[in-house]
Amino acid sequence: MKKIICLMLVCIMAVSFAGCGKTNETNGDGTVTLKLGLPGGKTVTNPEIVELFKSKHPNIKLEIDETPWSDFKKKLKMQVATSNAPTVFIMDSGYVAALGGMGAAVDLTDRVKRDLNPEEYSIALTAGQDAQGHLWGVPHDLNSVAIYYNKTLFDEANLPYPDENWTYEEMFEMAKKLTKDIDGDGKTDQYGFCSLNNITAGWLPFVTANGGVPLDETRTKSMFKDPKTVEGLRRYIEPVQTGISPGMEWTAANGGAIAAFYMGKVAMLMGLSSAIKNINANAAEGFEYDVQILPIGWDGERHCVYVPNYWTIFSRASEAEQDAAWEWIKFYLSEEAQMLVADEFLAGYPIKHTALEYLNTKESAPANTKVFYQGVEEYGVTLFENKTFEEWRPKVDTITAQMFRGDVTFEEGIDEIDKQVSEALLEE
Amino acid sequence: MTKKHKNWGWVFVSPYIIGFLVFSLYPIVFSGYISFTDYDIFNPPQWVGFKNYITALNMADLWMGFRNVFTYVLILETLQISIGCILAVLLNHAIKGISAFRVMYFMPVLTPIVAVSFVWTYMYNPMYGVLNYLFKFIGLGPFKFTFSGLWVEVVASIAVMSAWKGVGYTTIYLLAGLQNISTDVNEAARIDGAGAVRKFFNITLPLLSPMIFFLLMKGVIDAMQVFDAFYVMQQATGANTTVIGTLIYNNAFEYSKFGLASAIGWISFIVIAILTLIQKRAEKRWVYYE
Amino acid sequence: MNKRIESKRTGKIFVVILLSLGAIIMMLPFLWAISVSLQGPGLAYVTPPQFFKPPYHFDNYIKVFKEGNFLRYAANSVFVSVVCIVGQLFSNSLIGFGFAKYNFKGSQLLFFTALCTMMIPHNIMSVPQYIMWHNVGALDTYLPMTVKMFFGTAFNVFLMRQCFMGMPNAFYEAALLDGANPIKIFFRIYLPMAKPMLATMATTTFMGSWNNVFEPLIYLTSESKYTLSLGLLYIKGNYEHNIELLMAAAIIAMIPVVVIYFFAQKYFVEGLSSSAVKG
Numbered sequence: 001m002k003k004i005i006c007l008m009l010v011c012i013m014a015v016s017f018a019g020c021g022k023t024n025e026t027n028g029d030g031t032v033t034l035k036l037g038l039p040g041g042k043t044v045t046n047p048e049i050v051e052l053f054k055s056k057h058p059n060i061k062l063e064i065d066e067t068p069w070s071d072f073k074k075k076l077k078m079q080v081a082t083s084n085a086p087t088v089f090i091m092d093s094g095y096v097a098a099l100g101g102m103g104a105a106v107d108l109t110d111r112v113k114r115d116l117n118p119e120e121y122s123i124a125l126t127a128g129q130d131a132q133g134h135l136w137g138v139p140h141d142l143n144s145v146a147i148y149y150n151k152t153l154f155d156e157a158n159l160p161y162p163d164e165n166w167t168y169e170e171m172f173e174m175a176k177k178l179t180k181d182i183d184g185d186g187k188t189d190q191y192g193f194c195s196l197n198n199i200t201a202g203w204l205p206f207v208t209a210n211g212g213v214p215l216d217e218t219r220t221k222s223m224f225k226d227p228k229t230v231e232g233l234r235r236y237i238e239p240v241q242t243g244i245s246p247g248m249e250w251t252a253a254n255g256g257a258i259a260a261f262y263m264g265k266v267a268m269l270m271g272l273s274s275a276i277k278n279i280n281a282n283a284a285e286g287f288e289y290d291v292q293i294l295p296i297g298w299d300g301e302r303h304c305v306y307v308p309n310y311w312t313i314f315s316r317a318s319e320a321e322q323d324a325a326w327e328w329i330k331f332y333l334s335e336e337a338q339m340l341v342a343d344e345f346l347a348g349y350p351i352k353h354t355a356l357e358y359l360n361t362k363e364s365a366p367a368n369t370k371v372f373y374q375g376v377e378e379y380g381v382t383l384f385e386n387k388t389f390e391e392w393r394p395k396v397d398t399i400t401a402q403m404f405r406g407d408v409t410f411e412e413g414i415d416e417i418d419k420q421v422s423e424a425l426l427e428e
Numbered sequence: 429m430t431k432k433h434k435n436w437g438w439v440f441v442s443p444y445i446i447g448f449l450v451f452s453l454y455p456i457v458f459s460g461y462i463s464f465t466d467y468d469i470f471n472p473p474q475w476v477g478f479k480n481y482i483t484a485l486n487m488a489d490l491w492m493g494f495r496n497v498f499t500y501v502l503i504l505e506t507l508q509i510s511i512g513c514i515l516a517v518l519l520n521h522a523i524k525g526i527s528a529f530r531v532m533y534f535m536p537v538l539t540p541i542v543a544v545s546f547v548w549t550y551m552y553n554p555m556y557g558v559l560n561y562l563f564k565f566i567g568l569g570p571f572k573f574t575f576s577g578l579w580v581e582v583v584a585s586i587a588v589m590s591a592w593k594g595v596g597y598t599t600i601y602l603l604a605g606l607q608n609i610s611t612d613v614n615e616a617a618r619i620d621g622a623g624a625v626r627k628f629f630n631i632t633l634p635l636l637s638p639m640i641f642f643l644l645m646k647g648v649i650d651a652m653q654v655f656d657a658f659y660v661m662q663q664a665t666g667a668n669t670t671v672i673g674t675l676i677y678n679n680a681f682e683y684s685k686f687g688l689a690s691a692i693g694w695i696s697f698i699v700i701a702i703l704t705l706i707q708k709r710a711e712k713r714w715v716y717y718e
Numbered sequence: 719m720n721k722r723i724e725s726k727r728t729g730k731i732f733v734v735i736l737l738s739l740g741a742i743i744m745m746l747p748f749l750w751a752i753s754v755s756l757q758g759p760g761l762a763y764v765t766p767p768q769f770f771k772p773p774y775h776f777d778n779y780i781k782v783f784k785e786g787n788f789l790r791y792a793a794n795s796v797f798v799s800v801v802c803i804v805g806q807l808f809s810n811s812l813i814g815f816g817f818a819k820y821n822f823k824g825s826q827l828l829f830f831t832a833l834c835t836m837m838i839p840h841n842i843m844s845v846p847q848y849i850m851w852h853n854v855g856a857l858d859t860y861l862p863m864t865v866k867m868f869f870g871t872a873f874n875v876f877l878m879r880q881c882f883m884g885m886p887n888a889f890y891e892a893a894l895l896d897g898a899n900p901i902k903i904f905f906r907i908y909l910p911m912a913k914p915m916l917a918t919m920a921t922t923t924f925m926g927s928w929n930n931v932f933e934p935l936i937y938l939t940s941e942s943k944y945t946l947s948l949g950l951l952y953i954k955g956n957y958e959h960n961i962e963l964l965m966a967a968a969i970i971a972m973i974p975v976v977v978i979y980f981f982a983q984k985y986f987v988e989g990l991s992s993s994a995v996k997g
Contacts, residue, residue, distance in 0.1 A: 437817075437820025437821075438816075439816070440812050440813060440815050440816025440817075440900075443809050443813060443870055444809075444816075444869060444875060447809075447866060447870055448831060450869070451869065452835050452843075455843040456835070456843070458846035458849075459842045459843060459845075462842075518737050518740075521730060521733050523730055523734060527983060527984065529737050530983055531980050532745055533740070533741065534979060534983070535748065535976060535979075537925070538976055539972055540931070540947060540971065540972070542954065543751070543965075543969075544747070546751070546961065546964055546968060547965070548747065550750070550961070551746075551747060551750060592744070596744075600986065600987060603990075603991075604987050604989075605991070608991050646873070649833075650836075653840075655841065673841070676839055676842060677841055680842065681841075686842075686845065689841070693842035694842075701837055704833070
């Protein structure tokens with residue numbers, strides 16, 4: 001009996017010692033502890049930047065949380081509930097908008113105005129602004145959408161590679177020629193295009209290419225019944241119906257659109273710049289591909305969908321911690337750090353012009369990657385993130401998937417999207 | 429007996445009572461309260477009365493969720509109990525190497541669900557997976573499994589995976605139950621000249637029925653709350669395979685609607701409690717106590 | 719008589735054949751996982767599926783092992799598991815004994831509440847629990863995973879009660895006459911008889927704690943405190959596009975559990991049958 005109780009006590013003591021001191025606002029020696037949330041760790045943020053910051057700011061002690069990207073949100077929710085979130089952390093745009101909407105993020109407008117020169121940066125710098133003009137985050141990295149194409153398959157079909165003045169109609173023409181039944185069993189084995197069932201590299205590029213928008217300017221009203229938006233969605237669904245793009249089931253079975261692309265089963269793919277990492281890691285030796293800017297839309301203009309991940313400051317952190325967090329962000333956006341972001345492509349591109357110019361001079365695989373960040377500058381469109389983005393976005397995807405499959409007619413689908421998005425927007 | 433020691437009973441049980449008060453009661457009261465509020469976890473909860481419950485009951489997804497989860501429970505429990513009974517009887521033989529078999533059948537239980545999902549998603553792949561490849565030899569398929577756009581096919585596939593993962597657990601408990609059936613009973617049956625099949629249905633099964641009842645009750649409570657299996661196995665194919673577990677998760681952790689999530693949780697609790705009561709009522713009809 | 723032995727033998731052969739067939743089906747996913755874990759990169763989506771096709775890439779395992787601090791994570795997992803096992807054995811046997819041997823008011827009610835807590839979805843309980851642990855300053859420690867193990871869990875209490883109910887009360891009366899107090903009676907007489915059941919519980923507790931991902935994920939922040947299952951999650955994040963490495967990681971994490979189960983399984987069944995669950 002005594003033995004067991006002793007053992008128990010020892011265990012409990014050992015465990016409780018493991019949890020040491022809580023962080024104060026400022027430490028006794030004048031240093032500040034900055035809790036830095038780096039979801040995804042070294043696969044998302046270059047560790048050299050962290051090291052450099054440490055050496056330059058000895059008065060700021062870093063406490064780093066590297067929870068995997070996909071699980072970070074869940075943990076963050078718990079931490080927000082207890083005012084215990086990292087002072088500054090990276091998060092995707094939709095989630096940042098939601099945090100801003102509930103008041104958990106700091107409005108960075110004044111700080112950006114005071115300390116940063118917008119002319120030195122990509123327009124993405126202020127893309128985190130909501131409809132009321134609050135800036136809930138500044139970019140950690142920049143991703144945008146372009147068209148990936150398989151050079152070998154274009155050569156085989158005797159097609160010229162797409163040039164930057166191409167249109168969507170031309171892209172569909174090419175896709176038609178690149179769609180083949182190779183083994184003659186009556187089933188297509190090689191598709192010209194691959195429609196994705198999501199917002200970023202899925203329906204939004206088509207909607208904007210048609211001059212449509214998903215939400216109105218205040219981002220509080222659904223525009224899914226607007227004729228231009230409807231037409232854009234029709235053109236988004238079309239490739240699957242005409243058979244130049246596979247359906248969702250085929251794509252899923254092939255490990256997703258990106259895997260289908262690097263396996264040479266899809267000739268063209270509308271994709272985010274982050275897909276490069278996946279393709280380069282898995283494509284077989286001798287796989288030749290490149291990227292081209294999104295085609296000119298039916299409205300005669302080009303629209304380039306982009307989506308940054310943001311640095312966000314937690315609003316319940318103390319004043320001193322928030323200042324330290326801003327020091328971190330400023331450092332991250334400095335030339336020195338941005339060059340490091342440019343040097344190693346982890347989560348996306350840097351946003352400082354000098355770093356982007358430096359990227360232009362570097363060789364890249366594939367060769368034409370500059371279309372990703374150049375497109376943003378001139379034709380950038382964001383995802384219309386708002387407080388309820390995380391709620392309405394997946395709802396649209398569910399219904400478009402049913403439209404692709406033909407479970408619902410196009411008109412029913414549009415009605416359902418409009419209804420569900422409007423319901424979600426009631427919270428705005 | 430031990431009437432004068434009644435108070436000692438409370439001493440022995442006290443850790444449980446303390447544990448319940450500290451670790452369960454507060455969260456239960458909290459989530460009960462939250463279900464009547466608007467709570468985004470950042471701002472203080474706002475009392476809204478029954479609004480969340482009304483919203484939840486009007487959600488098409490809630491009823492889809494119950495449809496899916498009932499289908500899942502039905503398939504899963506049927507497979508687990510029936511296969512579990514057969515396996516337990518087989519594993520109850522004194523054969524050399526039987527312990528190796530027991531380990532093999534239990535291995536899936538030991539495997540983390542994330543690892544299981546990698547393997548099964550890959551096996552279920554309709555084009556490259558090993559299952560359709562094998563099915564072709566016996567003239568079946570091709571199936572689309574979890575990659576299908578039909579909810580039944582997806583739910584059934586996930587239930588089969590869960591059955592594979594959990595059947596070892598059921599089997600071990602049934603095996604323990606079998607070992608409690610006295611050898612006299614078996615001996616008597618043999619002298620009677622009962623065949624193996626008749627013996628199974630007339631003697632073994634009735635004697636196992638308390639254990640089956642126990643496993644069924646626990647199994648239904650657990651399976652009704654399924655979350656992990658659906659969360660990791662779902663593919664984006666457009667089939668509506670929402671279950672109550674994912675509905676709660678999405679509302680709480682994706683949409684920051686903790687009030688609504690809690691309300692759905694409590695509705696689910698009531699449904700599970702009713703199911704359990706029904707089972708308890710039906711107990712007398714088929715469970716045999718010595 | 720010979721005939722019966724004969725038919726018994728054919729019966730046994732029949733059983734072995736059936737069991738082997740079943741075992742193949744049960745083991746197929748594992749073989750498949752091992753096969754994939756030995757593949758080179760980029761071979762995941764080819765037809766026909768490749769099964770143990772050379773060349774074998776054993777270096778996948780080495781690569782995974784070098785990623786992160788596997789041994790440290792494993793040591794942490796062992797520590798947490800051991801504390802959980804001690805807590806569970808101690809608390810559940812005490813509580814189960816109380817329920818089994820003392821007929822007092824409220825014991826039915828307590829059981830009813832235990833059953834009810836099993837029916838509440840844990841996702842809605844996780845936030846208040848987190849708030850609680852935050853308030854006592856126990857985030858980033860192992861306390862949230864271990865402390866509650868010292869207060870019994872509904873299901874195991876139930877098994878323990880069944881186990882003690884199967885033991886004769888006569889020992890209790892006899893020991894009382896000898897002047898022993900109930901604590902002594904519990905530790906000296908009844909607990910030793912429950913050994914098989916304790917072994918069972920130790921095994922299930924170990925499995926549960928070893929594979930627990932959710933709690934380590936939300937409560938632990940320092941990398942040095944990660945458990946193995948949490949480490950696996952990180953590896954999953956880092957190797958998102960390399961299925962073969964993911965499989966290798968999953969297999970490495972599984973080995974300890976399988977080995978321990980192999981040695982414990984004899985007691986496991988014995989323990990369960992001693993509990994004689996009767997609902």
